[in-house]
Amino acid sequence: MDLRDLYQEVILDHNKRPRNFGTLEGASHSTGHNPMCGDRVSVYVRMDQGKVGDVRFSGTGCAISKASASLMTDAVTGKSSDEVRTMFLMFQDVVTGRAEPDEEQLGKLAVLAGVSEYPSRVKCAMLAWHALQAAIEGAAEIVSTE
Numbered sequence: 001m002d003l004r005d006l007y008q009e010v011i012l013d014h015n016k017r018p019r020n021f022g023t024l025e026g027a028s029h030s031t032g033h034n035p036m037c038g039d040r041v042s043v044y045v046r047m048d049q050g051k052v053g054d055v056r057f058s059g060t061g062c063a064i065s066k067a068s069a070s071l072m073t074d075a076v077t078g079k080s081s082d083e084v085r086t087m088f089l090m091f092q093d094v095v096t097g098r099a100e101p102d103e104e105q106l107g108k109l110a111v112l113a114g115v116s117e118y119p120s121r122v123k124c125a126m127l128a129w130h131a132l133q134a135a136i137e138g139a140a141e142i143v144s145t146e
């Protein structure tokens with residue numbers, strides 16, 4: 001199976017069965033909106049000792065935005081906020097075509113490298129990541145006041 005077939009299959013699979021779909025009550029959250037496409041994704045995150053303990057997403061949007069959010073929640077669980085930031089930057093480079101996907105570092109996220117062929121979809125793929133960053137920054141603020 002080549003990467004293009006895998007790309008289609010992973011996107012279909014995550015749309016049919018989105019991982020970690022839903023909300024987390026009392027968790028830090030942020031909503032991202034991509035007016036170009038009409039995607040709206042909310043990401044909820046609960047940090048546990050500096051790491052992503054629990055993460056969910058909800059919202060509506062195109063297949064890419066949903067699959068990307070679903071893949072992201074799987075990928076970042078158990079990662080520190082620094083590791084999430086590194087992954088965010090690496091993923092951004094891959095979907096914009098600035099870097100080749102490193103499957104060892106990105107795991108299944110590497111499949112979304114196919115997005116780089118469609119520049120108008122980059123925002124769709126990045127939406128959940130921006131919301132996650134904002135939610136983690138919000139979570140960090142809450143933690144620092146304790």
Ligand code: ZN
Binds near residue numbers: 034038065
């Ligand atoms: Zn979209």
